[in-house]
Amino acid sequence: MNIAQKAENFVFQLFKDSLSSDYIYHNFNHTLRVVNSVKILIENENINPDDAELLLVASWFHDSGYIEGGESHEKRSSTIAEAFLKDNNFPEEKIEKVKLLILATEMNREPQSLLDKIMRDADCSHFGDNNYFNYCDLLKDEWKATLGKEFSKLEWAENNLNFFVNAHRFYTNYAQQNWQPQKDANIAIIQEKIKSLKKGKKEKSKTKDILNQKKLEKFDSPERGIDTMFRVTLNNHTKLSQIADSKANILLSVNAIIISIALSTLIPKLDSPTNAHLIKPTFIMLLFSVVSIIFAILSTRPKVSSGTFTRKDIEDKKVNLLFFGNFHKMPLEEYTWAVNEMMKDRDYLYNSMIKDLYFLGLVLDRKYKLLRSTYTIFMIGIITSVIAFVVAFKSV
Numbered sequence: 001m002n003i004a005q006k007a008e009n010f011v012f013q014l015f016k017d018s019l020s021s022d023y024i025y026h027n028f029n030h031t032l033r034v035v036n037s038v039k040i041l042i043e044n045e046n047i048n049p050d051d052a053e054l055l056l057v058a059s060w061f062h063d064s065g066y067i068e069g070g071e072s073h074e075k076r077s078s079t080i081a082e083a084f085l086k087d088n089n090f091p092e093e094k095i096e097k098v099k100l101l102i103l104a105t106e107m108n109r110e111p112q113s114l115l116d117k118i119m120r121d122a123d124c125s126h127f128g129d130n131n132y133f134n135y136c137d138l139l140k141d142e143w144k145a146t147l148g149k150e151f152s153k154l155e156w157a158e159n160n161l162n163f164f165v166n167a168h169r170f171y172t173n174y175a176q177q178n179w180q181p182q183k184d185a186n187i188a189i190i191q192e193k194i195k196s197l198k199k200g201k202k203e204k205s206k207t208k209d210i211l212n213q214k215k216l217e218k219f220d221s222p223e224r225g226i227d228t229m230f231r232v233t234l235n236n237h238t239k240l241s242q243i244a245d246s247k248a249n250i251l252l253s254v255n256a257i258i259i260s261i262a263l264s265t266l267i268p269k270l271d272s273p274t275n276a277h278l279i280k281p282t283f284i285m286l287l288f289s290v291v292s293i294i295f296a297i298l299s300t301r302p303k304v305s306s307g308t309f310t311r312k313d314i315e316d317k318k319v320n321l322l323f324f325g326n327f328h329k330m331p332l333e334e335y336t337w338a339v340n341e342m343m344k345d346r347d348y349l350y351n352s353m354i355k356d357l358y359f360l361g362l363v364l365d366r367k368y369k370l371l372r373s374t375y376t377i378f379m380i381g382i383i384t385s386v387i388a389f390v391v392a393f394k395s396v
Contacts, residue, residue, distance in 0.1 A: 288381020
């Protein structure tokens, strides 16, 4: 496992154990977005592998200081990263570079190098995202919960516009060419919003861009916060599930290689009396590899329910129609009728969404428990096998 993967695991566990639930914007989901933006910039700005590694590690840690609050979090983030990297025997000169990259995300600091510019652009990549207003609302709610700051719609729009125009710019060529156009579109939406609020009118924005008009309507939706919560939480669940499946696949591949090598190289030689001392260590290694594979498979093995329901189930609101396992065997006409019935009932719809998130959470809990057991078995197996081989060779 490389240092970036170790950093990912460390930050995920750190946020899970220590980050306040009030931080609905500056959390693992935001960190993941920044890391993905860094990867895009690394590829398009032709960054060499050594610098890419530094950028990825810095991006995983850049907001880790939020576990103790937002003020001066960059300095705390660099300290947390330094301690982690020292524990993992990372070279001292590279540790200092990672710390400087984290500090480059301070808004009042002018980036000096291309790597600094990549960190700044990745941290602010959501300014050039068509989902900017959803992220913006999360930040507003986070400030209210953590800092006690409240803004009227007009104040918040004016603050956003001022920051966009006077305090931020993209630095890298890729960001300027690919993210700046959407940032400009977002600025236009904010300007229309301010104009509408100042005039006290309720009509929709007069922008000609239909997509931007729909975003402006979302800006005023009374249920926008609920929709955003469901969307962000579902996306977070999906990302965590993908991470778990990826780790399980790694273990499957590693153990499959170990078994393949053992079957082709070691076992054919065990029938020789001179190699009798290798029998026990070999089978210990194979046993732990097989058990690791079984647990890895269990962690990714899907579970599908009956796939049917009755009209009475729909009338009694007992079926979650958002999960495919509850309807995959039903005719299209019946499913269409059921979904229409669900959409007529707001409580039924939202309760179905809540159930969907809840059971996804149970699946994630099962996956990560099995995955933790798999890693433990694999680690014990490797250690035991090495000890067994050492003892076997010494006894010859």
